[in-house]
Amino acid sequence: MEDLVIDEEDIGDDPEPLFQKAAHEGAGAAMVAKEADKETAGETKSLEAPAAPGNAPEQASQVIDGKPAAKAVLVGDSGVGKTSLLLRFSRAEFVTSKATIGVDLQAQTLSLPDGKSIKLQVWDTAGAEQFQSLTSSYFRRAHAVVLVYDVNNRNSFSSLGRWMMEVDRLAPAEVVKMVVGAKDDSHGGETAVSSEEAAAFASKHGALCERCSAQDGTNVQDMFKRCAVKIVRNGFDPDGKPPKAAVSLATSTTAPKRSKCC
Template sequence: MDERYVFKILMLGDAGVGKTCLLQRFVENRFTGNYKCTVGVDSKIRTVEISGHKVKLQIWDTAGEERYRSMMSSYYRHVQGIILVFDTTRRRSYQNVDYWLKEIDKHAATNVRILLVGNKCDAFQGRQVCQQSAAIYAESLGVTYVEASAVTGANVERLFANLAVSIFDTHVERNRPGTVFPAEDKNAVTLKQGTGIRDFCC
């Protein structure tokens, strides 16, 4: 199969919430545990297969520190999907989701697909954000909420698969009149690396 589609995905959220670690786990299936703040932006690519089509995911990892935020507006251009990450052990990063949503509303296309991700769900004792509250909040926004752990790999495959399928459905299938997929195949996704989609860990 020829590679026909390229989806640009932006990862947003405060500094230190684990955006880089989630991306590293998804692309390389590894976790180093060494924290290094992203300077500006970085990008990685992984190809997935959705409903029989090869799709290249071009994922941009952005710096969450305030001093870099003024340069971020240009990276919202032509973005089809956004992964908005907060740290379940840092309530402040969850409260700042409102700030990032305002930035998305200001700079991104109206039909961009957004996935809210609570990272570090393996850190049970340090949790400061209730899963149910975050899920209710996401539902009020009309976005999907997933909890994940870059440390254990829990739900990392799932969150990227979820967003990729959502983008495919929104930007490809809905813009191709007459295309009909069998019910069992419409959201089929095969990821080329890793161990598959995991259940929620929290």
């Protein structure tokens, strides 16, 4: 079991939303957030504390098994398949009917081309409108942001412009960006969004681009490895010393609550 540690600055100071649960299973963990009881709100740390533009704290605040972990955040509209991608990546399984409530977190170790390995925490954030302020607070510490759309849903692709604005506003300047077309289950068949259109959007914003299928696993591992390689090229040291100021996440064996399709 891998111990997950997060810097206190990653949690924030606003006492309203709280970590409700965290679950460990092998290399994975899951978290969800809910409103705090007002009587005890002053004793807790919050997920909701966006940094002022230009004042984003430094990266590398996460620790797994005593080593620094890079942080990747999945963003995109609700229903595009972010959770399915995460579970295919972390557990090699396909789940079709889960929607994230708050935040899911899974951790994996990836092998790099140079023979080294990197600990990667992937945060699956809820895409529903009411969770967008919660999602935004996580950009600040991210080493990579994966913007996910459904290749069969043009509206989800159109929304990427809004998500990209949030990334550019709140994420570190050196963050790795990747545009991912999920649910590419036909592998070359006609889709609502063409590969060329997605590639043009990604190029415009200096992002990597990929299409994948959580259903059969096509390109899922590869997309995260591409992100990891770029993260290291940007200066992240997977063998570096962990940060001194950090707090351990509370853990539970209770799985996060979910609802309908992801």
